[in-house]
Amino acid sequence: MTRGIEHALLGGPAESGPKPDGRRAxxxxxxxxxxxxxxxxxxxxxxxxxxxxxxxxxxxxxxxxxxxxxxxxTDKNDLGVAVTFRFFETTLLPRLTDAISDEVDEYTLTRTVIEVYVNAVADEPALYRFAWSASPTSSVTSAESEKIVAQLLNATLVSRFDERSGDSSGAQVWSYMLVGAMQRAVDWWMVDRPIELPELIDYLVMMVWSSIVGVAASNGSRELFMAAPPAMPDPAPLPAPGAETDPDAGTATDSPA
Missing domain, CATH: 1.10.10 (Arc Repressor Mutant, subunit A)
Known part of the structure; x- marks a missing residue:
């Protein structure tokens, strides 16, 4: 699925119409x-x-x-948009397409894609600030590049739900929701970086993965979800201060002295 996806998304359909003037072209x-x-x-x-x-x-x-x-x-705003898209085209998109693999499980894929995106942005604070100051409506992903990421994500979601014989009719809505929410969260974080980068990634993974699990529980079906919305689960006990979570046991263990 991933082979040639960058070419397919960036190339688009051939334009129809009269042949353009050679000198103008x-x-x-x-x-x-x-x-x-x-x-x-x-x-x-x-x-x-x-x-x-x-x-x-x-x-x-x-x-x-x-x-x-x-x-x-035309102006600095135009240059800022060009910088934004060029960064996306040369840095972010290749990393994302490399990260998307048919060989890994869904959780690993989710975490890898989030790490790639957040790290790519965090590694280039000057480019981010320039793009943002040149145009407050822009960020490290412009509207056009956001569309491409959503298309890439949509293709992945459709493929995975087809493998489950699920309903992928809501994949496009879900793709734009995830991309938009991720972008806004990273925009907020880049201003003052109020939490550490690994914490940001963990929170984003937790929230995105929870969304994936919730949608998968109804196999992507809007009708099944609306007929029986999942109940709010009882709260899990939080780990005690100074303890760390054992991912195998699912419980908190004392940290080594």
Whole structure:
């Protein structure tokens, strides 16, 4: 399932209509290639000079005039969106497609994908801050890249539920819900990092996996779920302070002295 998925998602269907003018097509191809080159130069400048770098500093770091930069980007917001998507395209998407494997169980797959996403964002705080300051409505995943992640997740959910002879009709709604919630949680965390990174990952895994288990309990069927919503379980006893959980036994054990 995962072979060629990046090409399928990014390539899309061939456009129909009249054949474009040759010179215009060549110019558009050159313009896109130049934008990509300048975006890569901007990413290098941000990594070296920090998130507060200005357009003059970016142009100087690349070795061009600011006029040239504005020839290919309308403003800093446009450049911020380009940086966002380029980071997604070159860093996040390849890691996600590598992480998705048919060989692992669902829990391992869930945790691996969350770790890949969160670590990729956490490793690039300057790029995140630049994209966010350039456009407060943007983040490390723009609307278009969020759509691609949701499509990737949707394909995975449909495949797994088909294997269970389950109902995958809600997979697209679920995909966008998971991607959007994850993005908002990481956006919040990146501002002040109020908890440690491993804690954030654990909480996200706990919440996403609980959602997966809940949906799987009704085999993805909206009708089955609505006919008999699961009851709230009794609270499990929390581990005592200074104790750690034994994952094999499912109970808390004293920490070694």
């Amino acid at each position: 060549r110019w558009e191809k050159h313009k896109q290639a130049r934008r990509t080159e300048l975006t890569d130069g901007t990413i290098a400048a941000i990594r070296e000079l920090g998130a507060d770098v200005g357009m003059d500093e970016i142009a100087g770091h690349i070795g061009i005039s600011k006029t040239v930069l504005y020839r290919y980007f």
